[in-house]
Each structure stands twice: as C-alpha cells, then as structure tokens.
Amino acid sequence: MTVASSSPPTRLPLDGGAKEAExxxxxxxxxxxxxxxxxAPAMIGFAVFLLWPTLRGIWLSFTRFNLLTPPEWIGLxxxxxxxxxxxxxxxxxxxxxxVFINIGVQTVAALAIAVLLQRLTQSSLLRAVVLTPYLMxxxxxxxxxxxxxxxxxxxxxxxxxxxxxxxxxxxxxxxxAIPTIAMINVWRHVGYTALLLFxxxxxxxxxxxxxxxxxxASEWRMFTRITMPLLRPVLAVVxxxxxxxxxxxxxxxxxxxxxxxxxxxxxxxxYIYGSAFGRFQFGYASAMSVALLVVLSxxxxxQYRITRAGQTDLG
Amino acid sequence: xxxxxxxxGALRPTARRFSFGRAVAWTAMGAIVLxxxxxxxxxxxxxxSSNPGVAADPTNVLPVDLTTGGFERALGLQSTKEAVAxxxxxxxxxxxxxxxxSIIVSTLITTCxxxxxxxxxxxxxxxxxxxxxxxxxLFLGGLMVPTIFTLLPNFVLVKELGLIDSLLGIALPTMFxxxxxxxxxxxxxMNIPREVEEAALLDGAGRIRIFFRVMLPMASTPIVTxxxxxxxxxxxxxxxxxxxxxxxxxxxxTVALAMFRAQTPQSGFDWSGLMAATLIAALPMLVLFGVxxxxxxxxxxxxxxx
Numbered sequence: 073m074t075v076a077s078s079s080p081p082t083r084l085p086l087d088g089g090a091k092e093a094e095x096x097x098x099x100x101x102x103x104x105x106x107x108x109x110x111x112a113p114a115m116i117g118f119a120v121f122l123l124w125p126t127l128r129g130i131w132l133s134f135t136r137f138n139l140l141t142p143p144e145w146i147g148l149x150x151x152x153x154x155x156x157x158x159x160x161x162x163x164x165x166x167x168x169x170x171v172f173i174n175i176g177v178q179t180v181a182a183l184a185i186a187v188l189l190q191r192l193t194q195s196s197l198l199r200a201v202v203l204t205p206y207l208m209x210x211x212x213x214x215x216x217x218x219x220x221x222x223x224x225x226x227x228x229x230x231x232x233x234x235x236x237x238x239x240x241x242x243x244x245x246x247x248x249a250i251p252t253i254a255m256i257n258v259w260r261h262v263g264y265t266a267l268l269l270f271x272x273x274x275x276x277x278x279x280x281x282x283x284x285x286x287x288x289a290s291e292w293r294m295f296t297r298i299t300m301p302l303l304r305p306v307l308a309v310v311x312x313x314x315x316x317x318x319x320x321x322x323x324x325x326x327x328x329x330x331x332x333x334x335x336x337x338x339x340x341x342x343y344i345y346g347s348a349f350g351r352f353q354f355g356y357a358s359a360m361s362v363a364l365l366v367v368l369s370x371x372x373x374x375q376y377r378i379t380r381a382g383q384t385d386l387g
Numbered sequence: 388x389x390x391x392x393x394x395x396g397a398l399r400p401t402a403r404r405f406s407f408g409r410a411v412a413w414t415a416m417g418a419i420v421l422x423x424x425x426x427x428x429x430x431x432x433x434x435x436s437s438n439p440g441v442a443a444d445p446t447n448v449l450p451v452d453l454t455t456g457g458f459e460r461a462l463g464l465q466s467t468k469e470a471v472a473x474x475x476x477x478x479x480x481x482x483x484x485x486x487x488x489s490i491i492v493s494t495l496i497t498t499c500x501x502x503x504x505x506x507x508x509x510x511x512x513x514x515x516x517x518x519x520x521x522x523x524x525l526f527l528g529g530l531m532v533p534t535i536f537t538l539l540p541n542f543v544l545v546k547e548l549g550l551i552d553s554l555l556g557i558a559l560p561t562m563f564x565x566x567x568x569x570x571x572x573x574x575x576x577m578n579i580p581r582e583v584e585e586a587a588l589l590d591g592a593g594r595i596r597i598f599f600r601v602m603l604p605m606a607s608t609p610i611v612t613x614x615x616x617x618x619x620x621x622x623x624x625x626x627x628x629x630x631x632x633x634x635x636x637x638x639x640x641t642v643a644l645a646m647f648r649a650q651t652p653q654s655g656f657d658w659s660g661l662m663a664a665t666l667i668a669a670l671p672m673l674v675l676f677g678v679x680x681x682x683x684x685x686x687x688x689x690x691x692x693x
Contacts, residue, residue: 107515108516110510110514111507113499113563113564118563120544121544121561122529122537124540125541125544128544129536129537132539132540139546188416199684200680201424202423203676203687204423205423207623208669209622209641209644209672211641224445225441225442226445320533323625326629327645349630361535362536364535365536369531
C-alpha cells in the first residue's frame with residue numbers, strides 16, 4: 073500500500089488497452105499464452121463449480137429428479153406445485169420474518185457499536201472482543217444459546233424466573249422461536265458487521281467532528297449530520313451483503329429447532345434441504361432455490377436503488 | 388489501512404474530561420462486552436459441572452460438582468456404561484480426526500483458492516489478452532449468484548465425480564476461486580506501479596518469476612487478509628460438509644458437533660458433555676484468534692474499505 077500511495081496508480085483502460093499500446097513497445101501477440109496459463113485454474117473452477125451448477129440448477133427446477141434415475145423433464149409442474157404448497161409460503165413468510173428481525177436489530181446494534189468504538193476508543197483489544205462470536209461457527213453459537221435459553225435449566229430463564237416472570241420456552245414456542253434464532257445470529261454476526269461499519273467510519277475526516285465541536289454541536293447532532301450521511305454508501309453495501317446472507321439462514325435452525333415447532337422455524341433453506349435430502353425431490357428443491365434466487369435478486373436491485381449504494385457523498 | 392491511523396480518534400483533550408454522556412456510552416460498551424463474553428464463560432462453567440450438579444444448582448456461577456466427566460464423554464474417553472451413568476449418550480467425538488479433517492479442508496481451500504485467484508487477478512490486471520474484459524465481466528456476474536444456489540447442483544456434480552464422503556469433495560467447489568477473491572486482488576495488482584514490473588523485466592526476469600517474486604510479495608497484505616477470512620469461513624462452514632460427508636473419514640468439526648448434539652439421550656440433555664464438546668470444537672478458532680487477533684481485526688477493517 074505504501075508503494076501505491078507514493079505514485080499515482082496506473083489504470084488499465086477498460087476498452088482494450090489502446091492507449092497503453094501506444095505508450096509501451098507493442099508485443100505482437102500480447103500475453104495470450106501466459107494469460108491462459110494464469111487464468112486456467114480459476115476459469116475451470118468458475119465454469120465447473122459456479123456457472124455450470126447455476127445453469128444446471130435452473131434446468132433441474134423443470135425436472136423430476138430423485139438422484140437415482142436421470143432427471144425427467146416435467147415443464148412447470150414444480151412451479152405449479154410450489155404456488156399451491158402452503159408449506160412453501162409458510163417457509164417464505166418465516167424467512168422474511170427472520171430477516172426483518174435479524175437485519176433490523178443487527179444493523180442498529182452494529183451501528184451503535186461502531187460509533188461507540190469510534191467515539192470512545194481506538195482499542196483493538198475491544199474490537200477483538202466484539203469480534204469473538206464471529207469466530208465461532210453457527211453450529212457452536214446455536215448450541216451455546218440452546219443451553220443458555222433452555223426453559224428449565226438455562227441461565228436466561230433462571231434470571232427471568234428470579235425476576236418473577238413466567239419462564240419463556242424461547243426455542244420451543246411458535247411465536248418465540250424465530251425471534252430467538254434471529255437474535256442468536258445477531259449475537260454471532262453483530263461484531264463483524266460493526267467492524268465493517270467501523271472501517272467506513274474511519275474514512276470520515278476527523279476535522280469534520282472537530283469543526284462541529286467548535287460550533288458547539290452535540291454528539292447526537294454530529295451523528296445525524298456527519299456520521300450518517302457520510303457512512304451511507306458503506307452502510308448500504310453492508311446492508312445488501314447482510315440481507316443476502318440472512319436469507320440463507322440454515323445452520324442455526326438445523327441445530328436448535330430443526331424447523332419446529334410445527335414448522336414455525338422451517339425457513340426456506342431448511343425446507344429446501346429437507347425436500348432434497350429428506351424426500352429426494354431434487355427437482356422441487358431446485359425450483360424453490362430458483363425462487364429464492366429471484367427474491368434475492370429483486371431485493372438486491374431494489375436496495376441498491378433505494379440506498380444509492382454506488383454513490384458517495386464524501387469528497 | 389484504516390487501523391493504522393490510530394491517533395485520529397478519541398485522543399482529543401476535550402473528550403477526556405468526564406461527562407455524563409461518556410459514562411453512559413462506556414456503560415453501554417461494557418454491557419456489549421458482557422453479552423459477548425459471558426456465554427463463553429457459562430459454557431466453560433457447565434462443561435466442568437456434572438449433569439446432576441447442573442440440574443440441582445442452575446444458577447451457581449462456579450462449576451457445580453467440579454468434574455472433567457463432560458470432556459471425557461465429549462472425547463469418547465469414557466466407556467459407554469460410565470457415560471450413560473453420568474447422563475451421556477455413550478457416543479463421543481473422535482476429536483483429533485475431525486480436527487485433522489477440518490484443518491485439511493480449510494488449508495486446501497485457502498491455499499488453492501488464494502493462489503488461483505491471485506493468478507487470475509494478475510492476468511486480469513496486468514496481462515494483455517483477447518477476451519480479457521469479457522471473461523472478467525463473466526466472473527463479476529458470479530458475484531450475483533448466492534453460494535447457496537449452487538449447493539444442490541454441486542452436490543449432484545460431486546456425486547457424479549464419485550467424491551461424496553471425501554475431503555476433496557468438500558473442498559472442491561471453493562478450491563479454485565471465488566469471484567470476490569479475484570475482484571479484490573485485481574484491485575491491488577492494478578495499483579502496483581508498472582515501473583516495478585518493468586524494472587524486473589529489464590533485469591531479465593520472466594513474467595512467471597515476476598509474479599511469484601515481485602507481485603505476490605508486494606500484495607502480501609491483502610493476500611493475508613483474504614486468507615484469514617477464507618480460513619475462518621471454510622472452517623465454520625456447516626451446510627456443504629453436511630451434504631457431502633457421511634462417515635468419520637470426511638467429517639469436519641462443525642458436522643461432528645451437530646451430530647453429537649443430535650445424539651441427545653432420552654433422559655434429557657447431556658448439557659455438561661455437550662458444552663464440553665462445544666468448547667472443544669470452538670477451541671482451535673479461539674486459539675488462532677488469540678494468536679492473530681490484531682491481524683484478523685485489521686483484516687476486517689481492511690476489506691471493509693472498497
């Protein structure tokens with residue numbers, strides 16, 4: 073990085089490098105052979121494990137496929153079934169509910185943590201502590217909270233009972249299960265999100281806060297007038313990333329509730345997994361995956377538009 | 388990068404004075420730290436308690452009836468009879484094997500993915516070849532496909548390749564590249580001045596040699612950043628290894644832990660054993676974090692800056 077900042081970065085023109093050719097001695101064939109060698113492994117990986125599976129996933133959604141016999145083309149039957157499948161709609165509803173709670177709480181909490189870190193201390197120890205849960209797998213986080221929130225013996229309920237409120241079956245109750253899982257994942261991810269936002273905050277010039285302070289602005293005013301507007305592009309990108317991640321929730325559900333009670337936590341990805349590996353309906357599972365892909369694409373585009381993620385107000 | 392600018396923050400003299408607002412802010416920060424850290428202590432406390440002890444005194448802040456029985460059960464060191472007597476299911480974790488499996492998978496993914504992505508990134512940033520922009524646009528399009536979408540078809544593919552229940556099968560899909568890694572590293576290679584490369588060319592070094600001896604070392608910061616994050620991600624992955632592995636030979640720690648949790652005895656949870664297993668499964672990452680905390684923390688700030 074020191075090198076990059078000591079001289080202006082060289083840019084490749086995107087239109088085929090015409091200018092570059094004028095400036096440098098032209099080599100007749102470019103670097104074709106060498107480039108092929110360098111790009112080959114990534115290209116193979118891309119084609120075999122990303123491009124091909126994407127196309128195949130779409131194709132499989134139009135078939136009946138149980139993994140043992142070859143896929144059989146059945147047109148839109150899987151999609152018709154999906155539209156008439158109450159469990160699918162239930163899953164979608166539960167997933168959306170999860171995403172709302174998860175992203176809502178996580179974004180606000182992460183923003184608060186990032187601002188606290190920025191305004192209070194530069195301690196990297198504190199940042200490390202906040203990040204610790206992220207180092208755990210979802211499986212570990214899920215099991216830890218399964219214990220902490222156990223109805224009979226969990227410390228969470230012991231505290232609730234000590235205060236004199238009725239014990240809450242956090243993960244065993246239809247209304248509590250989704251918010252609880254959402255909060256478990258907030259616990260695991262909030263530190264990481266906060267550090268991404270913290271990095272964004274570091275890019276805001278400190279003089280702005282100094283100037284505002286001289287003018288007698290309060291912390292809250294500085295937050296609403298300086299921090300929020302200037303953080304917006306970073307916040308927008310982080311939001312798009314975390315929403316996409318949030319929709320793919322699976323691990324925590326798998327280890328805490330296994331979709332229950334009564335499908336109350338049967339999130340889309342869990343239902344897809346069950347259809348594919350429990351009932352061997354790979355075609356139907358693929359159709360639901362396509363639906364999720366479409367939902368995610370639409371949400372990403374809408375979010376990108378609303379938040380103007382591509383533009384910056386800084387400089 | 389962002390983290391090296393330390394003195395910009397709270398070192399203003401005005402900010403050092405006590406104020407009500409700052410006290411509230413520090414209290415909030417303290418609460419956040421407690422919520423983050425306390426569960427880890429509670430896991431340890433439970434793991435060191437006996438199951439009857441956990442049930443009899445659920446609020447004691449110290450281990451009840453201090454014992455290493457939980458850890459012995461988690462590691463499968465107790466006989467089935469002994470384990471059942473203490474409230475376990477009799478099954479344990481073949482910990483060292485799963486640990487080794489996790490290490491092999493994560494190391495394989497991280498090493499290959501970063502090397503291949505860096506090579507491609509270099510070709511996109513610095514080499515001139517026909518179709519470069521088309522291929523790069525294609526790669527960028529890959530960013531739009533959520534990983535989860537490719538899991539089912541990739542499972543079918545890995546099955547066709549006969550690699551189900553193998554470590555290679557787990558590593559394969561992410562071993563070659565991720566669009567993000569290519570995109571991220573390309574940015575850095577583009578920012579390295581051409582003069583550096585030209586000087587090496589004049590000295591008679593070949594392009595391959597330049598890549599390995601000049602470009603890679605110069606990009607070591609972003610490469611380490613990416614490597615650390617890739618390692619954490621592949622280590623913590625559960626969904627894909629769950630699909631692919633069926634037996635001990637390819638079971639990684641996350642899958643093993645979830646299995647241990649599923650073997651709950653009829654009589655109720657073996658909380659002490661389960662917490663011991665959880666702690667054991669979490670330990671490698673906690674150790675890694677203990678060693679590389681600063682690096683990891685600054686890594687995340689680093690990738691945050693686009």
